[in-house]
Every structure is written in C-alpha cells, then in structure tokens.
Amino acid sequence: MLSDFNFKTFYSTATDNIPENFYSLALKSSTKYDRVSGYFSSVSLAYYAKGIEHLLVNSGKFRLIISHEISEKDYEQIVAGYKNRNKSILTELESRIDFSLLTNSQKKNLSNLSYLIEIGLVDIKIGFTHTGLFHAKYGMFKDDFGNIVYFSGSLNETEAAFTKNYEDITVISSWQSNEQELLDKSNYFEKLWREENNDGMIFVKSIDEVIKSKLISFSQGKVIMEKNIFEDNAIVLYFDNGLRIVNNLKSPLDLKQRSMKQIIRKGFSDERVEKFKDDLSYVDIKEIIKLFERYSGRTGEKLIVTDNVYQFINDSEFKIDSVAKRGLAIKNQDQIFDASLTEFVNIVNSEVTRPLYKIQSWVSFYQATMQRVANFSVPGSGKTSMVYGTFAYLSSSQINKIDKLVVIGPKNSFLAWKTEFKSVFGNKREMTVLDVHDEKFREEMFFKNINDYNLFLVNYESLEKYKEALNNVVDSRTMLVFDEVHKIKRVDSSRASISIDISKKTKYKYVLTGTPIPNTYQDTWNFLHILFENEFKEYFGIQLSALKNPDDFTIANFIKKLSPFFWRVTKAELNVPKENDDHIISVTANQIEQQIINLLWKKFSNQPFKLYIRLIQLSSNPQLLKDKISIDMYGDYGIEEEQEFVLSDDTPFYDKDELALIDSITSSAKFNECIKLAEHLINDSKVIVIWCIFIDTINQMKQALERKGIRVAVIYGGIGARQREETIVAFQNGEFDVLITNPHTLAESVSLHKIAHDAIYLEYSFNLTHMLQSRDRIHRLGLPENQETNYYYFMTEGQEGKRGTIDRKIYSRLLAKKDIMYEAIESELIKPEFTIDDKAEILQMMEEEI
Known part of the structure; x- marks a missing residue:
C-alpha cells in the first residue's frame, strides 16, 4: 500500500529523478492515478514505464485532464455532431498525423499512447477556460486502502519537464496530513472528470469517440519500446519479453536460404520465421543474430538489431570461465577481496540485527558476488542465515538489485524461513510473506499486488499447480532459492523441469542442500541445469550417462569444473561441540x-x-x-x-x-x-x-x-x-x-x-x-x-x-x-x-x- 513508502515532501528535477523516485514508486501500489496537466506528450510515459506496468498489474486506471488549443465554441460544435464538422476535424487530424511522415520516435510514442487508450488504462479529457489555456498542474495517486498521495507544482506531463526544464513539486500524503483536504481535492477532480463543475471558470469535455477511434487506430497492440521497429525496408530484431521480428521489407523472407532453414530446423521460430519461441536463451539469440547476418549478407537486405537485444544478451551472459576463477579466489579468501568483503559486511550489518559469523559472511559474500552458486554446507551450519545475508545486501538501498526472495523447498522448511527472517532482520525489516500453505492463501494472490511481498514460499509438490503463477512472480529482480534441492534429483521429473524453466527468469539463483550427491554424480544434473542451463554443455562438457559410473579421470575433471561454484561449510569450521557417543x-x-x-x-x-x-x-x-x-x-x-x-x-x-x-x-x-x-x-x-x-x-x-x-x-x-x-x-x-x-x-x-x-x-x-x-x-x-x-x-x-x-x-x-x-x-x-x-x-x- 502507498503508506508503506517514505515519500519526500519536495522533489526537484535538479536533484531528483522524479519519474523513477516518485512516479514509479507511487504507481507500484496504486490502482488510480488522476492527473491534471497543462501540457502532455506521450513520450513522457517512457520515463515511468515501470510504474505504468505496475498500474496494469494492479488493474488500475490513469485519468488525465489536459489543456488544448481550441475554444469551447469549437469543441461544442464537435460534440454537437455536425457531420461536416466531424469530417473536417478528422481530415485535419489525418493531415496533422500522417503516420508515414512521422519520425520513428514519433511513431513509437503515438503508438504507445494509442495502445494505452485502447486497453482502457489511460483515459484523456480536455480542460479549458473561456480565455487562454487551462494551466492547473496537480496529481493524485490512490490505492485500494484509501490512501492518497497528492502532488502539485510546475511539472507538466512532458519529456521536457522531466529532462530539460527546472521543475519542482510538493507532495502531501493522507496518512501524514489533513486527510479531509485531500478528499476534497479528490472530489473536485471527480467533478471535473464527470463534467459537473459549475463555477464558470473551468470546462472539461470528453474526446469525441470518432476522434478517439482514429487515435486508437495507431495502436500496435502493445507498448513499443524501440523506435527502430518502424524502419522502412529493413528486417528488425528487437526484444520485448522475448525476441521479436518485424519484416518491413516489401516481400516475405526467402525461406530457401540455408540460414532461414537452420532457424526453423533448430526450433527457434515458426515455419515462416515470423514468430520466435518465447523461451530463447541468450545463447540461442546470439546464434539467431549470426544466421540473420548471414542472410543479410547473401540477400543484401538491411538488418537492424535493436539495442535492447544486445542489452538482454549483456545482462544474461554469464562469462563462466572468468567467473570460475573469481569463485576459487573467494573460496580461498584471497586478500584482494578484503575491501569488498568489509563493504559487504558493513552494508549487511546496517540491514540486519543479528550479524553473521565470519565464515558465514564469506559464504554470503560469495553468493552475492557469484550470483548463481550452490551452498552445500552441512545441516545445521546456518544456510538460511547465509541466504538472508545475501538477500540483505542485494536488496539494500545501496545495491538495489533485487526486491523479493522466492524459496522453493519442502513445506517443513517454511517455518524456518519465516522465523529466521525475523531473527536476522529484527525490527529493521517487516516480513511480508506469501506462503502457499497459509490458511489465508488464495491462488489469485500470485497475480495481485505481488510487489507487496518480500518473501514467497512454495513447496516442491506444488510446482505443477503454481507453475504459471511463479512465472508471473519471478523476474530479473528476484532472488530464487531451491532449498533441499536433492528433493528434485530425478532427471526425468516434471518438478525438475519446471524448476529449470523458472530459474531462467533471474540471474540470482541458488541451490541449497547438505547432501548434494546422495547416490551418484547424476544427482548433480538438475541443480547444475538450474544454475547453468545455457553454459552447461560448453563448460562442463559431459553427458548424463557419463555421470552414472564415471572413472577416476572423469570424476577429477568434473569436480575441478564444479569446485568454483559451491561452498561447503563443515561443523568443524563452525566449532559445533561434538556429540556424545550413542x-x-x-x-x-x-x-x-x-x-x-x-x-x-x-x-x-x-x-x-x-x-x-x-x-x-x-x-x-x-x-x-x-x-x-x-x-x-x-x-x-x-x-x-x-x-x-x-x-x-x-x-x-x-x-x-x-x-x-x-x-x-x-x-x-x-x-x-x-x-x-x-x-x-x-x-x-x-x-x-x-x-x-x-x-x-x-x-x-x-x-x-x-x-x-x-x-x-x-x-x-x-x-x-x-x-x-x-x-x-x-x-x-x-x-x-x-x-x-x-x-x-x-x-x-x-x-x-x-x-x-x-x-x-x-x-x-x-x-x-x-x-x-x-x-x-x-x-x-x-x-x-x-x-x-x-x-x-x-x-x-x-x-x-x-x-x-x-x-x-x-x-x-x-x-x-x-x-x-x-x-x-x-x-x-x-x-x-x-x-x-x-x-x-x-x-x-x-x-x-x-
């Protein structure tokens, strides 16, 4: 809810990133955003796109009242329905918005605004006075719990306001100020929106449906983040929750080319190379780019690969050989990491009330630095605390890489995860947990206000049931943990397959168990694919059958490859007193x-x-x-x-x-x-x-x-x-x-x-x-x-x-x-x-x- 956040009283474009630090933060828990702005440009939406995404998830609504350069008389003539006038307005609109003459950036921004209007997220009305323009500038964020965040100031809803002009706003919240005053502001906006204001000063009118329909016609059916997709006479590869293709050529792709045949044969796309698989890895995408570059070289057709494709590759790519060397150095507690460890411990200690033991701090630091590793510490060594140390660091305000922890494990582990959270963080963090075995749990909770939770607990037996829900929850800002991972050691099991698929959605993933190889080296297969699905073949270079009864040489080579990616703390290292003889x-x-x-x-x-x-x-x-x-x-x-x-x-x-x-x-x-x-x-x-x-x-x-x-x-x-x-x-x-x-x-x-x-x-x-x-x-x-x-x-x-x-x-x-x-x-x-x-x-x- 909105009251969970600490908003500043004053924001300025000179010192604050207002779209990110205010807009997106407020929209995270909002179900309504009401805005009155002197000017508006659709490009401004890009500056708080993440917030708009949260509003979509929350089934929210963005209502915008803006000024427009027409008189009340002109507008009344439009809504009166004069046929000739409607035709002339449409003709004027078409002449002003000739899509073919717009720049790619303009095409993108118009398409996005049209799409948000089309799906009902954004609704726009026009405000004006008898003379001049309607220059009021204020906004309100509201949640489902009656909380209101009100702001006002010089800020318009335009790109220039966010990036070029000096603008400032004042922020007031209903839980810290006079709630009735904000309710009055909210009621006044409702009057404006319902066109019931009768003070004779301000008039608000709806956009004519004919004009609205014309605007919607520019929608691309989704939010477009890349302007290059409108490039004429080019094949465009761009990234939007997966690799996408736009063929702006005047003819279809030549599927007889060997490169296109390979794309189809390898299952990267449909049979016409019009749609790629949704779960392509960065390795797959790199290969697709090479094949399209070969196609472009042979056919002479222009190929554009947008920046966000390369950004996805860069964010996903795991340079495993260099990371392996780093892992061994950290495990050896090399002094080159002393300064980094000290900084890590200082940040963690500022977030928790119960500090880690020294060896636990090393393991926790190792996990945070390596991003995807195994913790094979013996039972009773505090693996849960080590994970929370990593979580405290990565989710701290200084690092800010993740915002939630998803734990998949035996249901017996749930209590330990909850009690340890409270023991580790004390009063410094409030635990907000979604536990699938809580009597108040309902499956729809996976799809509503998921950003309100910082801990998710799901047991292995529930994976098949909640597969889609977990795909909705786990993202790039998720820390994913598989507790007692030996529970899914069977290679052909559906639970293992689901676990591997879910793990592809984040780079911060960890497997925990005190018994990593209960029977044979094949028991490592699943958890290594959870951690290194894309890199396994190239780095480990071993078949499943070779792990059943490996010879000494194979074992030595396999352990050498694996060693950088697991840490094992023993009871001896922790000075646990020896038990008496039975x-x-x-x-x-x-x-x-x-x-x-x-x-x-x-x-x-x-x-x-x-x-x-x-x-x-x-x-x-x-x-x-x-x-x-x-x-x-x-x-x-x-x-x-x-x-x-x-x-x-x-x-x-x-x-x-x-x-x-x-x-x-x-x-x-x-x-x-x-x-x-x-x-x-x-x-x-x-x-x-x-x-x-x-x-x-x-x-x-x-x-x-x-x-x-x-x-x-x-x-x-x-x-x-x-x-x-x-x-x-x-x-x-x-x-x-x-x-x-x-x-x-x-x-x-x-x-x-x-x-x-x-x-x-x-x-x-x-x-x-x-x-x-x-x-x-x-x-x-x-x-x-x-x-x-x-x-x-x-x-x-x-x-x-x-x-x-x-x-x-x-x-x-x-x-x-x-x-x-x-x-x-x-x-x-x-x-x-x-x-x-x-x-x-x-x-x-x-x-x-x-």
Missing part, C-alpha cells in the same frame, strides 16, 4: 515376543522385504503386524517425489492361534523401556525428542506419556501446515516436555537445538539420510561450547541362542554407512555419500540373516 539400550524379548519373532522368521523367510518391515513393527508396536503394509502407515509419506523404497502389501493372513498370540501382547518390552527412559529424562528437567516411523506408534507413545502427566507434542505428515508450525513454535518455546515425530516429516529444515539436547530412537529404518538429518535437528550451529548432545537407540534382542529382530543389524549397517557419509559431508569436496541402493542392501542383509 547410548545403546538393549531389551531382551520376553517369552511371547520370542514366540512371535520365531513365527515371523518362519512365515516370511521367503519374503525378505516383508520380513524386514514386520520385524521392525514387532520390536516396537506388535499390533501393527495385523495391518496391511501401506504408505498410510507412515503418515503422508508418499508426498515426496524422491522417496525411499516403501513396501506395500495386502493384509497378512494368520490362523486363529497366531492371531491369539499376537493379541496377547499389547505393547513391546522396548516400547515400555522407552517410556521409562523418557520419564527419567523429563524428571531430570530435560526436553526430549522421540523418533518413530509409524503413525500408530507415535499415537500410542503419546497416550502412554500423557497418562503420566507429561506434556506431549506430535507431528507427522497428516497434520496440517498451520498446526504443524504452531506445534513446533510451542515446543521451541518450552510448552511441551517431549516431541514425538518421524523422519519422513521432520528430518529436514527444523531447528530444535535451543530447547532439546536428547533424542530417543524407538523406531528407525535403513534410510541413512533420514537418520543423520534427524540427528541434526538437535546438533547444530549455535550450541554452547560445553553443551552435551545425547542419542539413545533402543534394540530388541532375541533370547540367548534364538532368533532376534533386526534392530542391531540395521543400526550396525547405518553406523558403517554413517562413517562414509560423514567423510563425504565433512569434506570440502563432494562425492556420493553411498552408492548401494537401499532396497538391494536390505535384500542382501536379510538374505544373510535368513
């Missing part, structure tokens, strides 16, 4: 549990995947053995596109005796021991997290702890976004003693380390990434030097000499894989964390046991 709590199966263990090994010995799931269930929640294995067990588990192997099975068959045996046990020994430990830790004034897999186990544990008077919070996928966020905040504020959740829902993007330092693992699967990320919820940057962090793992063991569950086997395999993973994620280089497919490894493990 606490292993073994629970021996009781007699009934042992019988069920034996039953499961016998019943499912030829079905290793089913046996794997059923043994995990028995260990913690035996009643689940009677249910079918389904995604529903996990609670909204199937949402993620890049999910681990999940077994689905029909309801199992048990005979009468087997069912009686299962029904004879209501809770497992491990479950009961977990309750005892939780109660002990809570009595010791500790706040804890309990990790499970299955929803039913979460709810059973909740009920058991609540019966003991313990305050319990639960979160799983089926819980709505708002309730989830409210629960997390309440837990972080100490309103609960324990949080029970599962890694499928809460393993990423949530910080619990300021309240909880003890985590219990009642259930855990073979997914190492989930296990490590869940551990990082309580072991992160910001822990005091002497803070202890404890993890407790429960395991059901078989009786001596008898079969057991697979808890210990899973843990042992996870421990071995954890060492490999930590070696990878704590290294400054990147490599696959582990290469064995979970499903194959589960099969191998179970077959060894069977």
Whole structure:
C-alpha cells in the first residue's frame, strides 16, 4: 500500500529523478492515478514505464485532464455532431498525423499512447477556460486502502519537464496530513472528470469517440519500446519479453536460404520465421543474430538489431570461465577481496540485527558476488542465515538489485524461513510473506499486488499447480532459492523441469542442500541445469550417462569444473561441540515376543522385504503386524517425489492361534523401556525428542506419556501446515516436555537445538539420510561450547541362542554407512555419500540373516 513508502515532501528535477523516485514508486501500489496537466506528450510515459506496468498489474486506471488549443465554441460544435464538422476535424487530424511522415520516435510514442487508450488504462479529457489555456498542474495517486498521495507544482506531463526544464513539486500524503483536504481535492477532480463543475471558470469535455477511434487506430497492440521497429525496408530484431521480428521489407523472407532453414530446423521460430519461441536463451539469440547476418549478407537486405537485444544478451551472459576463477579466489579468501568483503559486511550489518559469523559472511559474500552458486554446507551450519545475508545486501538501498526472495523447498522448511527472517532482520525489516500453505492463501494472490511481498514460499509438490503463477512472480529482480534441492534429483521429473524453466527468469539463483550427491554424480544434473542451463554443455562438457559410473579421470575433471561454484561449510569450521557417543539400550524379548519373532522368521523367510518391515513393527508396536503394509502407515509419506523404497502389501493372513498370540501382547518390552527412559529424562528437567516411523506408534507413545502427566507434542505428515508450525513454535518455546515425530516429516529444515539436547530412537529404518538429518535437528550451529548432545537407540534382542529382530543389524549397517557419509559431508569436496541402493542392501542383509 502507498503508506508503506517514505515519500519526500519536495522533489526537484535538479536533484531528483522524479519519474523513477516518485512516479514509479507511487504507481507500484496504486490502482488510480488522476492527473491534471497543462501540457502532455506521450513520450513522457517512457520515463515511468515501470510504474505504468505496475498500474496494469494492479488493474488500475490513469485519468488525465489536459489543456488544448481550441475554444469551447469549437469543441461544442464537435460534440454537437455536425457531420461536416466531424469530417473536417478528422481530415485535419489525418493531415496533422500522417503516420508515414512521422519520425520513428514519433511513431513509437503515438503508438504507445494509442495502445494505452485502447486497453482502457489511460483515459484523456480536455480542460479549458473561456480565455487562454487551462494551466492547473496537480496529481493524485490512490490505492485500494484509501490512501492518497497528492502532488502539485510546475511539472507538466512532458519529456521536457522531466529532462530539460527546472521543475519542482510538493507532495502531501493522507496518512501524514489533513486527510479531509485531500478528499476534497479528490472530489473536485471527480467533478471535473464527470463534467459537473459549475463555477464558470473551468470546462472539461470528453474526446469525441470518432476522434478517439482514429487515435486508437495507431495502436500496435502493445507498448513499443524501440523506435527502430518502424524502419522502412529493413528486417528488425528487437526484444520485448522475448525476441521479436518485424519484416518491413516489401516481400516475405526467402525461406530457401540455408540460414532461414537452420532457424526453423533448430526450433527457434515458426515455419515462416515470423514468430520466435518465447523461451530463447541468450545463447540461442546470439546464434539467431549470426544466421540473420548471414542472410543479410547473401540477400543484401538491411538488418537492424535493436539495442535492447544486445542489452538482454549483456545482462544474461554469464562469462563462466572468468567467473570460475573469481569463485576459487573467494573460496580461498584471497586478500584482494578484503575491501569488498568489509563493504559487504558493513552494508549487511546496517540491514540486519543479528550479524553473521565470519565464515558465514564469506559464504554470503560469495553468493552475492557469484550470483548463481550452490551452498552445500552441512545441516545445521546456518544456510538460511547465509541466504538472508545475501538477500540483505542485494536488496539494500545501496545495491538495489533485487526486491523479493522466492524459496522453493519442502513445506517443513517454511517455518524456518519465516522465523529466521525475523531473527536476522529484527525490527529493521517487516516480513511480508506469501506462503502457499497459509490458511489465508488464495491462488489469485500470485497475480495481485505481488510487489507487496518480500518473501514467497512454495513447496516442491506444488510446482505443477503454481507453475504459471511463479512465472508471473519471478523476474530479473528476484532472488530464487531451491532449498533441499536433492528433493528434485530425478532427471526425468516434471518438478525438475519446471524448476529449470523458472530459474531462467533471474540471474540470482541458488541451490541449497547438505547432501548434494546422495547416490551418484547424476544427482548433480538438475541443480547444475538450474544454475547453468545455457553454459552447461560448453563448460562442463559431459553427458548424463557419463555421470552414472564415471572413472577416476572423469570424476577429477568434473569436480575441478564444479569446485568454483559451491561452498561447503563443515561443523568443524563452525566449532559445533561434538556429540556424545550413542547410548545403546538393549531389551531382551520376553517369552511371547520370542514366540512371535520365531513365527515371523518362519512365515516370511521367503519374503525378505516383508520380513524386514514386520520385524521392525514387532520390536516396537506388535499390533501393527495385523495391518496391511501401506504408505498410510507412515503418515503422508508418499508426498515426496524422491522417496525411499516403501513396501506395500495386502493384509497378512494368520490362523486363529497366531492371531491369539499376537493379541496377547499389547505393547513391546522396548516400547515400555522407552517410556521409562523418557520419564527419567523429563524428571531430570530435560526436553526430549522421540523418533518413530509409524503413525500408530507415535499415537500410542503419546497416550502412554500423557497418562503420566507429561506434556506431549506430535507431528507427522497428516497434520496440517498451520498446526504443524504452531506445534513446533510451542515446543521451541518450552510448552511441551517431549516431541514425538518421524523422519519422513521432520528430518529436514527444523531447528530444535535451543530447547532439546536428547533424542530417543524407538523406531528407525535403513534410510541413512533420514537418520543423520534427524540427528541434526538437535546438533547444530549455535550450541554452547560445553553443551552435551545425547542419542539413545533402543534394540530388541532375541533370547540367548534364538532368533532376534533386526534392530542391531540395521543400526550396525547405518553406523558403517554413517562413517562414509560423514567423510563425504565433512569434506570440502563432494562425492556420493553411498552408492548401494537401499532396497538391494536390505535384500542382501536379510538374505544373510535368513
């Protein structure tokens, strides 16, 4: 809204850029612009074209009353409808506006004014007095919230007023001055506009519809920014939200020429080379220009490539080789960047209330300087804060490169982005967020007053639904972030394709993940195309198939190419205190549990995947053995596109005796021991997290702890976004003693380390990434030097000499894989964390046991 901006009281053409600093700023939130001007020229619109664009987006209206050199009597004769008079006026108009005799600049300005009248954005009426000209000069901007910005002074609505004359204006706002006086001014304009003024001094009349129709006939159907498109006997390539062509030759293009055939064959244009593709890259456009230059050389036809085409190329071109050298120098913290870093830190500190750590400042500076890079810092290192440091700098008044941050990531990350914004900026910036999971969100919000928001949050699952909306939001002044980008590692996925397309609209784009290569080097394909879609082929020079099982030489060359474009901060660099050794709590199966263990090994010995799931269930929640294995067990588990192997099975068959045996046990020994430990830790004034897999186990544990008077919070996928966020905040504020959740829902993007330092693992699967990320919820940057962090793992063991569950086997395999993973994620280089497919490894493990 208008009241969000700080307008000066006085503006002067000698010291201020009035079109940009006042007009465009006010029009950004306006839905009405009412103007009375002694003189007007259509070229003046170009000086605040961005503001006009905002008025279009806001479905606004520009009403203009101007002076005109005709008498009231003459005008009355026109509107009276004398046929001969109308004809003579039209003849005079045509003689004065002979389009063929106008200069290219005049053609452009007339076309633009005509177009804005045609679409209803601009409406013009004529004001005059009995004698002389109507010289009043004032204007009003209005928004949908009743705010008014009024200005008056010597300024006319002409190019000369903006660029040559000395002019000044005085500005008054309704929220800072006498609102009634401005309402009176507004009402007076309405009287003038409705032609109801009866003071006998000023008369306002509408333009005759016949004349208006003639004016509209000069419209080109859009705003024209380049005068050269009217050049006679020439082929003109210009840029207007994409490459455009105007053929001003007296004949069509010769499509038999090889250059034209290549343009068509490569899919750059339609089959007649009359319309180019909308999503051409700067690389494509450079090639098209070369082909047209070849065509011009062979045919002798004149070719004009307008300045805004070359400006687009220059703005878009990423000189990747030189940028790579810069990236390595910054990562090495070369002293040549000391002055730039100091300036960066000073600007950031003026924008935020919580300064960055030194290493975070380097990474944030690196991101701002490089414009498109990856942040592979380990979980818990403060990647979100680093991004906000970059955002603070780029959106500061001194730099002013961007004005909004669009984050695409898991919905679990939304709360962190919102809370970190407030923690980082404090009272220096107000967060205005569009969150697609907020209960007040409506899709039309993507298309109305989008400039009111500085933070947009969209989850990966919503990309297909909001693809068009994001294309409307993301532009050259957007900072685009893909959080937990490994979520879209599958090369053929629609989400990855949409992400790559959206990323083409801005040069400030960043990908974040602590696990960049979960399985193979192919996992880098999508995020590298998000960052370097146009440069990938030339710079990296590698095919997708070559990244599946690359040899050592290929790996070394690939990492060398990649190294300048990612930064990885390790926990060691941040001095995060080391966690304690894991606490292993073994629970021996009781007699009934042992019988069920034996039953499961016998019943499912030829079905290793089913046996794997059923043994995990028995260990913690035996009643689940009677249910079918389904995604529903996990609670909204199937949402993620890049999910681990999940077994689905029909309801199992048990005979009468087997069912009686299962029904004879209501809770497992491990479950009961977990309750005892939780109660002990809570009595010791500790706040804890309990990790499970299955929803039913979460709810059973909740009920058991609540019966003991313990305050319990639960979160799983089926819980709505708002309730989830409210629960997390309440837990972080100490309103609960324990949080029970599962890694499928809460393993990423949530910080619990300021309240909880003890985590219990009642259930855990073979997914190492989930296990490590869940551990990082309580072991992160910001822990005091002497803070202890404890993890407790429960395991059901078989009786001596008898079969057991697979808890210990899973843990042992996870421990071995954890060492490999930590070696990878704590290294400054990147490599696959582990290469064995979970499903194959589960099969191998179970077959060894069977």
